[in-house]
Amino acid sequence: MTGNLVIAVDAMGGDQAPAMVVEGIGMARKRFPDARFLVFGDEGEVRPYLDGSPEAAAVTEVRHTPNRVTDDAKPSQALKSGRDTSMFRAIEAVTRGEAQAVVSAGNTGALMGIARFVLKTLPGIERPAIVTYFPTERGESVMLDLGANVECGAKTLVEFAVMGEVFARAVLGLTQPTVGLLNIGAEELKGNEAVKQAANSLRESTLPISFQGFVEGTDIGYGAVDVVVTDGFTGNVALKTVEGTSRLYSNLLKKAFRSSLLARLGYFLSRGAINRLRDRVDPRRYNGAMLVGLNGVVVKSHGGTDPFGFANALGVAIDLVQHRFNHTIKEDFARLSGYGEPEEPEAARA
Helix, strand or coil: CCCCEEEEEECCCCCCCCHHHHHHHHHHHHHCCCEEEEEEECHHHHHHHHHCCHHHHCCEEEEECCECCCCCCCHHHHHHHCCCEHHHHHHHHHHCCCCCEEEECCCHHHHHHHHHHHHCECCCCCCCEEEEEEEECCEEEEEECCCCCCCCCHHHHHHHHHHHHHHHHHHCCCCCCEEEEECCCCCCCCCCHHHHHHHHHHHHCCCCCEEEEEECCHHHHHCCCCEEECCHHHHHHHHHHHHHHHHHHHHHHHHHHCCCHHHHHHHHHHHHHHHHHHHHCCHHHHCCEEEECECCEEEECCCCCCHHHHHHHHHHHHHHHHCCHHHHHHHHHHHHHCCCCCCCCHHHHC
C-alpha cells in the first residue's frame, strides 16, 4: 500500500461487522487523511460496503480471508485452528511490517492470546495489560489493567504504571500525567503486599513519573489522578461498575423527564445542556482499549460499537503509532530495568 501509516483491520470482528468497520474507516479518513487501511475479511461481504463508500474504498486494500474468530471461541482454540482467520492475519500484518498497528472488535480473549503469540511482549515486560480512558470531572483518566491479568505482583503493577503513563501522554496529550495505585484506602499501611511494594518501587524509581500514592474507588470518577493502576480483576469490576452506574442514571433521567407534562417541558428547556452531557459521557467517544506491553500496537474496539465508535478506535491506534508509543515504553523500561538503549524498528523510522 502507498503511504507511511497503515492500520491492519479485522473486518469480521464485531456485532455489526463488516458494515460497521467499513463505515468507520470512512469516518476515520476525514480525521486522518494520510492513513491507509489493510482490511482482512471475506471479500464477498466486505466489497459491497466498500463499493457504497467511496471515501473508505479510496484508502482501503482488502485481503480475502474467509474465516473468522467467533465470539465464543476460546483463546486456545483460536490459536490452534484460527491461523487463517481475519484476526490472525491482521495481527500478522504488523509482524511482517505491512502495517504499524491492528484494530479488531472481535473476541477479546482470542485477540490477546493471538497477539501475545504472534507479536510477543516488549523487553522488560512480563504481562500485557488492557488499558483505556474514560471521562471524569476533571477531564479524562486512564486505567489499567481491565481484565487481562486477574492477579498481579508488585513488579507487574509497576510495569502497568509505566505503560499507563506513556499511554496518557500519547492519547490524552498530557505532558506529565499523575499516577496512582487503586487501593482500599489512601493511607500507606492499607492494601495487600503487592500494592504496598509497588508503591515503594514507584516512589524510589528514577523515572520521571509523577506518582501520587494510593487512590480509592471514589477518586476514579473525580479524576484525582490521570492514570489509575490496578490488577485486572479489580480494574474490570471497577470499569463495569462505572458503566452500569452510568446506564442507571441515564435511564432514571429519561424516566424522570417522561413522568409528567411539566417534566417534559423541563426537558425541552434544558435539552441543550442534556445533549452536551450525553456527548461528554458517550462511550463511543472513548472506544478503543489498547493491549499494552506487546511488540506492536493492538487496539480492541468494543464489539457492540457503531461506525462512530469504531472510527475512534482507529484514531486511538493512529495516535499511538504517531507518538511512537512502544518505542517510548522501551526507553522507559531501559532506564527502569537496566536494558540497553532500544533500537528503533524500521516501521517507526518510516
